[in-house]
Amino acid sequence: MTPEEELAQRRGALRALLAKPLLTAEDDAEALVLVRRHLTELREWLSRETGWRLTVDSGAARLFKGVADTSDATHPARGKAGEPYGRRRYVLFCLALAVLERADAQTTLGRLAEEVLSAAAEPELDFHFTLDSRVERADLVTVVRTLLGWGVLRRVSGDEEAYLTSTGDVLYDVRRPVLAALLTGTRGPSTITTGSFEERLAELTAEPVPDTDDLRNQALRRRLTRRLLEDPVIYFADLDEAERVYLTSQRHAITRRIVEATGLVAEVRAEGIAMVDPDDELTDVRMPEQRTDGHVTLLVAEHLASRGASSMDDLRAFVRQAARDHVSFWRKGVTEPGAEDERLATALGKLTALRLVHVTEDAAVGLPAIARYALDEPVIKGQ
Secondary structure, eight states: OOHHHHHHHHHHHHHHHHHOSEEETTTOHHHHHHHHHTHHHHHHHHHHHTOOEEEEOSSEEEEEOOOSOTTOOSSOOBOTTSOBOOHHHHHHHHHHHHHHHTSOSEEEHHHHHHHHHHHHTOGGGOOOOOSSSHHHHHHHHHHHHHHHHHTSEEEEEEOHHHHHTTSOOEEEEEOHHHHHTOOOOSSOGGGOOOSSHHHHHHHHHOOOOOOSHHHHHHHHHHHHHHHHHHSSOEEGGGSOHHHHHHHHHHHHHHHHHHHHHHOOEEEEOSSEEEEEOTTSOSOSSOSSOSHHHHHHHHHHHHHHHHHSEEEHHHHHHHHHHHHHHTTTTSOTTTTSTTHHHHHHHHHHHHHHHTTSEEEOSSEEEEOGGGGGGOOOOOOOOOO
């Protein structure tokens, strides 16, 4: 194998881990083979540049990625149809994991539901959940399907739709090695006794404070590399003084190492840095996209790129007019009263997640990177 082929394989393995930090033999066989083949080099690079830990066995590979910003809510877990998780689903997800930790090698959806219902009744949770409504049962099924997608559960027989309609049950294998590899915190949750949710989350993700210049520089490099790999764009204005000074002086070295390892392309501007993926694989929010929501998002981006900022009333009016202009191409119902609210919310949600827009209660402000979606007046050249 040539050095170029070796490099391409290592890049493919690292990109697979960045896109899906939990790879299983059943669902990601080819990627898992690559990770195991280049395990030594991958571990060394990840440990040196990010501080992330990589564990691999015959059945799975787990990249324990840290969280750059625990207050960022722009990339929620999503159900099968793309709908974001709400509080109830997140609580059910945690309860399901706790129940599965004590479960037998096999369980059914009905038994899991009963044990989750019992766990939800604990008074200190301040959480009300029953199985009386289809909506609540559907939330539990969404959680189970997420666990199926992650490889925590393996469906043996049955179908979740039968459970929803009370006509049947589902049998699952519980895959304990995958279940045990889910938590990514730097501390065990049971060791944290701090009061508020924010304080507990901070304790769960806290890292040791470096006490020498070399260790402080290492921590800065790792933190900035993580953010360049995880965030769509880093703005210098969002960094603290130490991060800003370090990234300004070391940006070429940091971005070069990322480019070599991943194949991403560094886009460095006066306002910040973005690592762009030419293959459009390492993202959970794509732009531009096809269909109605993708077109609305692109039009809103162009609108804000040209204006810089816009009130919500102005944006609603803009989306209403766009719906009339494109009614023959967009999905049905886009011109109905109030339809613009949902379209606009979806568009701003994507633009916020991509760090292109900052949304306040009554306005949306374009961030520097949105300038790439600005349009100049067309110029027709003569012969």
